[in-house]
Amino acid sequence: MRSRRQLLSLLTLSAVGVGSLAGCERSGEPAKPAVAGVKPEAPKAVARPRLEPAKLVAAFQPPKGGYPTIQDTEAQVSLGRMLFFETRLSKNQDVSCNTCHGLDTYGVDNKALSEGHRGQKGTRNSPTVYDAAHHVAQFWDGRADTLEAQAKGPMLNPVEMAMPDAARVVATLSSIPEYTARFRTAFPGESKPVSLDNTARAIAAFERQLITASRFDRFLMGEHGALSEQERRGLETFVSAGCTTCHNGPAVGGTSFQKLGLVEAFPGLKDPGRFEVTHEEDDLGKFRVPGLRNVEKTGPYLHDGSVTDLPTMVRLMGRHQLGRVLTDPEVDDLVSFLKSLTGALPPTEVISAPALPASTKKTPKADPS
Structure with missing residues (x-):
């Protein structure tokens, strides 16, 4: 099966030389007023030309020039997979990256707020790690520019993995001979290959492999029968309603920052969002x-995990981001389309926990404090 990396390299072809398809959307004329003793006529379907395939795929193209090329080696990816599952990178040796970003549950734990060190909860929902390599920045507020920068954060966050400092991370990994050997192989020529930076570099190399492909990719490639009639209607509504203004690119989003409640104020919003990073007034609530x-698999939704079901999320986005009250049929179609974005997870041998090396007498002990 072709990987989505291969599919992405061919996306541009799907927008060129593709003829429009004939068809119609669900629609109808207003029902005529009721007359006593006369059965009202059923609304008549109004035929509307479909959007051309080129218009439907244009918003989901990779950026011009593609993504930056990062030469991850097999040794770095293999080491990164081990470190992703390594609980000894946490203070109490009971939390790993996979704890909050379960690879067998689409990169999330399906909790509103994840539990870290000593059961503490953060203030924001844990986003999926799948396809995160295609995001403009990491974390809800974008405070990390790269996957490498993101990988460092949880290890040193007192609420998450709670390691006291970089020195503790290095001491833990350096005390395990297999890790020191793997770091030397993954980062040859470095005098001190075991470091916090290289730990994050390896984890990021592994996360760049976490790409999913769905039936939607087959549609983008020109296989227009890959989507059902309802999914196709949902995609057309997604494009025509303006959803692609924000949810664009290969990841169907992740390419920009946007104010929550752009058209109509979002109820109960207290989180300052990106303002915490930039301290710019324009970024308040972004x-x-x-x-x-x-997205079908990664609920609950929003930065605080406050929305539990996809139809409600769709209605809220329509109202507060587009200023549009979506009809029940529109919501049904949009949800159907969004479910077509569910992809196949990577093979089990890629996303299952590998065998990890045993601790030694020199390995720092767990500290539950």
Whole structure:
């Protein structure tokens, strides 16, 4: 099966030389007023030309020039997979990256707020790690520019993995001979290959492999029968309603920051969002737009995990971001389309926990404090 990396390299072809398809959307004329003793006529369907395939795929193209090329080696990816599952990178040796970003549950834990060190909860929902390599920045407020910068954060965050400092991370990994050997192989020529920076570099190398492909990719490639009639209607509504203003690119989002409540104030919003990073008034209430790949599987939704179901989320976005009250049929179609974005997870041998090396007498002990 072709990987989505291969599919992305061919996306541009799907927008060129593709003829329009004939068809119609669900629609109808207003029902005529009721007359006593006369059965009202059923609304008549109004035929509307479909959007051309080129218009439907244009918003989901990779950026011009593609993504920056990062030469991850097999040794770095293999080490990164081990470190992703390594609980000894946490103070109490009971939390790993996979704890909050379960690879067998589409990169999330399906909790509103994840539990970290000593069961503490943060203030924001844990976003999926799948397809995160295609995001403009990491975290809801975009405070990390790269996957490498993001990987450092949780290890040293007192609420998450709670390691006291970089020295503790290095001491833990350096005390385990297999890790020191793997770091030397993954980062050859470095005098001190075991470091916090290289730990994050390896984890990021592994996360760049976490790309999913769905039936929607087949549609983008020109296989227009890959989507059902309802999914196709949902995609057309998604494009024509303006959803692609924010949810664009290969990840169907993740390419920009947007104010939550752009058209109508969002109820109960207290989180300052990106303002905490930039301290610019214009960024108050702005968040990195989430990618919608696998969105069917990654609830609950929003930065605080306050919305539990996809239809409600769709209605809220229509109202507060587009100023539009979506009809029940529109919501049904949009949800159907969004479910077509659910992709196949990577093979089990890629996302399952690998065998990790045993601790030694020199390995720092767990500290539950």
